Each structure stands twice: as structure tokens, then as C-alpha cells.
Amino acid sequence: MSGSGAHSGDLDERAAATVDTAMTLEDALAWVDRFISHVVASKAAFTELDRQAGDGDFGTNIEAAVSKARRRLTEQPPSTPGEVLQRVSAGFLATGGTSGPLLGAWFRELAKGVTTHASTEAFAVGVESGTAAVQRLGRASVGDRTMIDAMVPAANALRRAFTVGVGLDSALRYAASEARRGAESTTAMLGRKGRASYVGEAARGLPDPGAVLIADLFETAVPHGAAGLAE
Template sequence: MSMGVESFVGWLRDVAGAMHENAGYLTELDSAIGDADHGANMDRGFQAVVAVLDESSFGSADELLKKAGMTLVSKVGGASGPLYGTFFLRFGTALAGVDPITPEAIGTALHAGVEGVLARGKAELGDKTMYDAWAPALDAYDAAVAGGADLGAALTAAAEAAAKGRDGTVPMVARKGRASYLGERSVGHQDPGATSSTLIVESAARTLR
């Protein structure tokens, strides 16, 4: 079955549901090492994306995903809006004109999205950021596809790796963003961005099959 616009609409709606369900948890994580607004910001941003989906129809996956990215940039406060917005913008741009959308094409789009995040956020592995979830997710995805896995299996492998990366942020000292001001006091807390990023990958594994 080839992936069309509806597949990505389903993904975005599912992400919005996950952010809404986990808004309190994300804010709780962020209250320990950030501004205590990550959950509310992500929930608000993805509810705005759902409103766009309800009002508009899209002729292509790239058009849809770029619009979702622009919506997140304009509606989400703090650093999260530009970072997550850039991810979906770059992800969508990488799919422009691609047909059929293969597991390899999704891999290229994931890499493009994360490279956009890195270009904006300048984070490195071990800085206790969302990249600590994304980097292992990309590696696991690439390895699965190279081994012949279908999209669902590759995304499941990516989601499992993202969750391990997220959990791995707990003992880290934050070196980026608001949490870095705490220095050693950031140890023992799970990174909110790595947590919300993992929700996005887990959602992809549920919906983009």
C-alpha cells in the first residue's frame, strides 16, 4: 500500500492526541529543569495543527507537512516551536515530488528534519536535548531499512531506540537551553524535549505503516 496524504494526516492527528494526553507530564518534566511550559506549548501547537487539518485539504504530503511545520513555528512558544516546526518543514520538503513514498524516502525525510533541528539548536549528542532521542532513532531506522525491514518495523525500531535515548538523558548534565543554567542540578531529570520527540516517533510507528 502506498502512502498518501491521509497517512500523514493520521500521524499528525495522533501526535496531537499524544501531546494532549501527555501535556501535564511534559510540563512536570519541564518544571524541574526548564520553564514549566513544554507540555502546554506542545499541546497548543498540535491543537492548532489539528485545526488546520479540519479546515483545509492538501494535495500532497509535502504541502501538508510544510503547513504543519509553519503552524508550529507560529503557534508554539519558547524554543520548541522553531525546532519542531523546522523538523516538519524539512521533513515535508524532503518528500516533495517523491512517489511512491518508500521506507528509504521516509528515512531521508527524517534525516532532513533532524538536520534542520540541529542547524537551529546546535545541540550535540550528550547535551541532554531532543537530539539524544532523535540520533539513536535515526540510527535504528537506517539499520532496520538496510536490513530489509518494512516501514512499520523500521519505525518501531526507531521508537524503541528513541525511548532508550530519552531514558538516557536522566543522568546527563544539561549543556544546552534553559536546563544548562542548572549545571549539575540538571542530573536526575529526564529531558522534556527528548520525551516529546519520542512521542512523535512512537506515533509514527503506530500510524505510518
């Protein structure tokens, strides 16, 4: 899996020439549609990855969650980017397994941060808040071989992007690159949470499915910027 191509050294160079932009309703809908389509297409790959390092239900659970989210988006058309993310949150919260409630809480906090103005600052605030919620609920930290290993680098990247004044498109590319780097780092870790903590060495060499999903999420946020997506 490769990164998205944005690195911290690029941010200072881009900041002076960048005008901050916000994600529109149409942008948010397109992003979520790309993400949902990717999850549905990757169900088998996620299932196999989780079978080797977990209990094998991750692909089924996340496919069910995004299908519910898509149905909610159709039945309750959103009028703001925040409402798009609220529908996704509801889909995950209505799904079983460990990841459903955690991802539902993450999207819920992101939706609160984004509301009607999905700027770099709004994403930084929302992703930080969502990541803190998952850490609190899941009692996980960086290095535990969980989705947190991708969430924290993405949150830090967005905060840095906002601090140096980078626009949303570049900020999301940077966040995607850092999330992918974090997901790939889990291949060398021993699981300390969930079923991965029981399989021990059997999981080493494989990335955590939740961390991979978070990297995929950020990569689908940028049109034509999803080069690292798992197949």
C-alpha cells in the same frame, strides 16, 4: 518508559521477507491525529517535567503548536503525506519558545523528504535532514541533553532499516525503540543547552522533555505500537 520492541538484530531477519510499503495520506492523518491527541492529553505531564528541568513552558507551547496544526489540517485539507507534515510544521513555526521553531524546521524537512511517497527511504532522508537542521539551528549534539538525543538515534535507525531493506512499519518501530532509548539516556546527563544548563544537578534523573516528545512522536507513528508513551 519502555521501548517499542524492535531491535537492530531483528532487522536482518525481517528484511528478506518484507515488502517495502509507503505511508498513505490516511495513514499520515491518523498518525498526526494520534500524536496531537497524545500531546494534548500529556500537556500537564510535559509541563511538570519541564518545570523541574527547565522553565516550565514546554507543555503549554507544544499543546499550542499541535492545536494550530490541527486547525490548519481542517482549514487546508492535505492531499499528500508531505502536506500533512507541512501543516504540522506550520503549527510549530507559529508557536513561541525555543522548541517551536526547532520542531517546525524538523517537520518541514521531513515533509520535503516524504512528499508524495512516504517510504522507508523517504523517512530516512527526511528525518536525517530534519535532524541536521535542528542541530544546525540549535547548535546541539548528542550528549547535550536535548531533543537531539532522541532524533539522532531515530535517524540512524531509519537509515539502517532502509539499508537492509526493511519495510516502513518495522522501520518506524525500530526508530521508535531507538528514540525512546535515546530519550531515556538523557536522565543521566547534565544539560548543556538552554535553561537545563543552569539547573545542573536538579535535572539529573529526569528525561529531557524534547527528547521524550520525539520518542512519543515515533511511537504514535505505528498503530498499536505506542507502548512506551509517557503518561
